[in-house]
Amino acid sequence: xxxxxATLLVLALTSPLLAQxxxxxxxxxxxxxxxxxxxxxxxxxxxxxxxxxxxxxxxxTDDSGxxxxxxxxxxxxxxxxxxxxxxxxxxxxxxxxxxQLGLPPKSDGKxxxxxxxxxxxxxxxxxxxxKYQVGRYDPAKAKEDDGKKPLGPLVQPGFLQAQGASTGLVxxxxxxxxxxxxxLNFDPSxxxxxxxxxxxxxxxxxxxxxxRGIALLKIEAQDLPVPALADPxxxxxxxxxxxxxxxxxxxxxxxxxxxxxSATDRIFGRALQIDANTSxxxxxxxxxxxxxxxxxxxxxxxxxxxxxxVDWYDSGIGFCATLGxxxxxxxxxxxxxxxxRAWLGVAVDPKHMGPGAxxxxxxxxxxxxxxxxxxxxxxxxxDGVPVRNSFHLQTLIGARLAGEKVAITTKRGDGxxxxxxxxxxxVPAAERKEQTRSEESAQLPWDGDPPQKDGEKGQRR
Amino acid sequence: MNHVIATSLAxxxxxxxxxxxxxxxAERAPLTRLETLIDRTLPSLVKIHGASGLQNIEPYATGVxxxxxxxxxxxxxVMIQPGQTRIVLADGSVxxxxxxxxxxxxxxxxxxxxxxxxxxxxRPLEPAAELPxxxxxxxxxxxxxxLAEFSEKLSACTGVSSGIATTGLRYRLADVAYExxxxxTDAPNNPGHGGGALLTLDGRWVGLNARMVESTETNTLLxxxxxxxxxxxxxxxxxxxxxxxxxxxxxxxxxxGTHGIVLFDRGGRRSPPAYVERVEPGSPxxxxxxxxxxxxxxxxxxxxxxxVEFHAVMSAHRAGATLRVxxxxxxxxxxxxxxxxxSR
Numbered sequence: 186x187x188x189x190x191a192t193l194l195v196l197a198l199t200s201p202l203l204a205q206x207x208x209x210x211x212x213x214x215x216x217x218x219x220x221x222x223x224x225x226x227x228x229x230x231x232x233x234x235x236x237x238x239x240x241x242x243x244x245x246t247d248d249s250g251x252x253x254x255x256x257x258x259x260x261x262x263x264x265x266x267x268x269x270x271x272x273x274x275x276x277x278x279x280x281x282x283x284x285q286l287g288l289p290p291k292s293d294g295k296x297x298x299x300x301x302x303x304x305x306x307x308x309x310x311x312x313x314x315x316k317y318q319v320g321r322y323d324p325a326k327a328k329e330d331d332g333k334k335p336l337g338p339l340v341q342p343g344f345l346q347a348q349g350a351s352t353g354l355v356x357x358x359x360x361x362x363x364x365x366x367x368x369l370n371f372d373p374s375x376x377x378x379x380x381x382x383x384x385x386x387x388x389x390x391x392x393x394x395x396x397r398g399i400a401l402l403k404i405e406a407q408d409l410p411v412p413a414l415a416d417p418x419x420x421x422x423x424x425x426x427x428x429x430x431x432x433x434x435x436x437x438x439x440x441x442x443x444x445x446x447s448a449t450d451r452i453f454g455r456a457l458q459i460d461a462n463t464s465x466x467x468x469x470x471x472x473x474x475x476x477x478x479x480x481x482x483x484x485x486x487x488x489x490x491x492x493x494x495v496d497w498y499d500s501g502i503g504f505c506a507t508l509g510x511x512x513x514x515x516x517x518x519x520x521x522x523x524x525x526r527a528w529l530g531v532a533v534d535p536k537h538m539g540p541g542a543x544x545x546x547x548x549x550x551x552x553x554x555x556x557x558x559x560x561x562x563x564x565x566x567x568d569g570v571p572v573r574n575s576f577h578l579q580t581l582i583g584a585r586l587a588g589e590k591v592a593i594t595t596k597r598g599d600g601x602x603x604x605x606x607x608x609x610x611x612v613p614a615a616e617r618k619e620q621t622r623s624e625e626s627a628q629l630p631w632d633g634d635p636p637q638k639d640g641e642k643g644q645r646r
Numbered sequence: 647m648n649h650v651i652a653t654s655l656a657x658x659x660x661x662x663x664x665x666x667x668x669x670x671x672a673e674r675a676p677l678t679r680l681e682t683l684i685d686r687t688l689p690s691l692v693k694i695h696g697a698s699g700l701q702n703i704e705p706y707a708t709g710v711x712x713x714x715x716x717x718x719x720x721x722x723x724v725m726i727q728p729g730q731t732r733i734v735l736a737d738g739s740v741x742x743x744x745x746x747x748x749x750x751x752x753x754x755x756x757x758x759x760x761x762x763x764x765x766x767x768x769r770p771l772e773p774a775a776e777l778p779x780x781x782x783x784x785x786x787x788x789x790x791x792x793l794a795e796f797s798e799k800l801s802a803c804t805g806v807s808s809g810i811a812t813t814g815l816r817y818r819l820a821d822v823a824y825e826x827x828x829x830x831t832d833a834p835n836n837p838g839h840g841g842g843a844l845l846t847l848d849g850r851w852v853g854l855n856a857r858m859v860e861s862t863e864t865n866t867l868l869x870x871x872x873x874x875x876x877x878x879x880x881x882x883x884x885x886x887x888x889x890x891x892x893x894x895x896x897x898x899x900x901x902x903g904t905h906g907i908v909l910f911d912r913g914g915r916r917s918p919p920a921y922v923e924r925v926e927p928g929s930p931x932x933x934x935x936x937x938x939x940x941x942x943x944x945x946x947x948x949x950x951x952x953x954v955e956f957h958a959v960m961s962a963h964r965a966g967a968t969l970r971v972x973x974x975x976x977x978x979x980x981x982x983x984x985x986x987x988x989s990r
Contacts, residue, residue, distance in 0.1 A: 215679060215783075218782050221781045225780070236949050347861075347862055349864050350863060385943075405977075432863055440809035441806050441807070462869070464866045499867070
């Protein structure tokens with residue numbers, strides 16, 4: 186251990202102890218501010234400023250099709266609407282949808298009737314009514330309903346991103362830079378990385394991890410200073426967390442935000458929650474412990490979607506995507522891979538208390554829809570881990586990445602358990618919400634497609 | 647038993663008698679640097695109540711006593727109106743404020759009350775000449791959400807000094823540029839907290855809590871304060887009558903210098919990046935070696951993300967000015983000095 190580390194450690198250990206003795210003049214903040222400044226100055230050379238040029242404003246959305254806890258109740262739709270829809274719907278489409286949703290086959294061999302449509306559930310009926318222009322769907326009414334949706338926990342969603350400077354962290358001496366995906370949301374045609382010493386490089390965009398909000402960039406530089414990583418498993422709730430940024434400090438000492446680790450095990454075990462202010466002013470910047478080791482990167486994250494979470498800026502709810510435990514994933518991103526959170530495509534019955542999760546429906550096109558599962562089947566184990574209840578199923582799937590294979594055990598009625606290997610897919614992004622937001626942002630004067638230079642289109646450089 | 651009750655009553659009543667408030671909490675004496683600093687500074691801050699009736703605009707703020715003659719510095723808000731602005735001191739006494747001319751560039755204004763009208767000792771704060779060091783702890787004092795009305799203490803929040811924002815600042819709602827620099831902090835700055843004081847742990851008054859300002863870099867609200875270092879000239883002018891020396895007369899030629907760069911600008915709702923369409927022969931850009939298809943990314947230390955930004959930065963410089971231009975050619979980032987020529 187170097188002398189500086191030892192000093193920092195002693196300060197870090199003694200300060201909270203002093204604070205417990207109210208009779209003493211406890212100026213723990215005076216000790217802590219020197220620790221914070223020491224950490225900021227030590228990390229400054231590993232911080233880069235990221236600026237982007239060109240591209241188009243992207244709309245930040247929630248994901249749809251989460252493995253949800255939700256019951257697909259038979260619809261209470263009016264009979265006339267059902268009849269009208271039944272008259273228009275393609276019978277082959279209905280049969281296919283029926284199978285995909287995991288509805289029990291019509292054992293009596295009778296043809297479909299209008300009343301059968303109720304089994305599809307409101308969500309699918311809503312989609313079909315839109316598709317076939319049947320009375321239930323009134324565009325004006327739908328727009329009105331959108332406005333009535335309850336707001337998120339803290340502030341209204343729909344943050345309008347500025348193409349400002351962002352922060353990145355050197356993770357290898359030969360020029361790999363980790364940053365927040367937020368910095369690249371515009372799909373820029375040019376990415377400029379400026380080191381703390383003022384040298385500027387164009388950066389090549391490599392892969393990203395949408396489940397953690399991280400993206401990788403590569404610059405052609407050598408001998409860059411690489412900071413030490415902390416083991417995120419050793420992080421404790423209540424320990425100090427220091428966040429550094431380059432948006433308002435292009436060179437020299439970075440901007441500093443201080444807080445504590447508020448929770449571990451967030452976003453399916455991918456992030457720490459911190460109460461230090463995080464915002465576009467420090468996204469992509471490192472979150473550090475008092476020894477100056479990197480816990481991870483400040484990123485906007487949300488359980489609901491890959492591009493959500495910016496609404497919570499500076500609110501006391503911030504996320505640190507851990508870095509110390511994802512070395513193999515970073516290697517995959519260096520090869521250009523895009524990693525997504527896994528999706529099975531099931532809805533499970535919240536009224537079922539467990540053990541197991543009771544299937545209430547399948548999302549069409551999902552991995553789960555291709556396995557012959559039926560509504561009412563019980564999911565009992567994933568990779569040998571017994572599923573305790575619906576919430577447990579969500580965490581088991583949510584912690585995985587798309588492309589991973591899992592063995593899922595199911596049970597139908599009193600039958601024998603059956604096991605099947607499933608390749609998990611990527612969570613699809615929400616289409617409907619994207620449209621709504623696009624309509625909103627299209628009205629803003631600065632939002633539009635910028636002219637592309639010849640040869641620039643699609644080029645990530 | 648009776649003895650205990652009597653003692654408790656005496657203890658409970660002591661602060662009541664002192665404050666004249668029916669709901670004052672007993673407090674132990676301050677111990678730490680932070681506690682002492684807050685305790686010592688609070689009597690130098692005032693609550694300000696102004697003209698109300700305007701929708702969505704809070705008729706309250708905070709102010710800092712800056713002279714023994716009763717000068718109070720606060721934000722120049724709509725609610726500050728002659729004859730309607732009242733100052734509430736730490737002892738709960740109310741005073742009508744006289745309005746002095748504002749400092750429009752930073753959006754602050756001096757008020758004045760009669761210090762003889764109160765028995766409270768007036769302890770003005772001295773504005774610090776230096777900016778606080780990034781990473782130092784700060785404490786922010788103010789009347790967030792008008793939680794204090796009479797003699798109750800203002801709110802104290804702590805955080806660290808986060809850095810300085812210099813450009814691209816604008817007032818929220820009005821979308822008008824804020825023409826100063828701002829001290830960023832992670833101590834929260836809520837409505838009503840504006841006009842309060844930001845101090846470092848060594849007791850220096852370093853900032854006046856700002857109103858709602860956004861950054862064009864982030865599209866987010868900044869928790870920020872106006873540096874006291876930038877307020878000293880205004881305070882000297884209106885408290886001590888020191889008239890600042892006017893800046894030297896602008897040079898006669900006010901037209902921008904020429905550079906010879908013609909950008910690939912097809913217009914549109916969003917101005918495209920500053921790609922070079924062509925370079926005029928014999929121009930400063932040609933001498934520097936700028937070519938067609940180069941992308942101008944920075945002029946001086948200002949990042950240029952669009953043609954509009956390029957023209958805005960260039961038009962602010964006169965003939966003869968030397969500008970460090972950073973531009974991209976292929977994957978290479980190049981730099982060079984552009985000496986602006988005289989306009990023809």
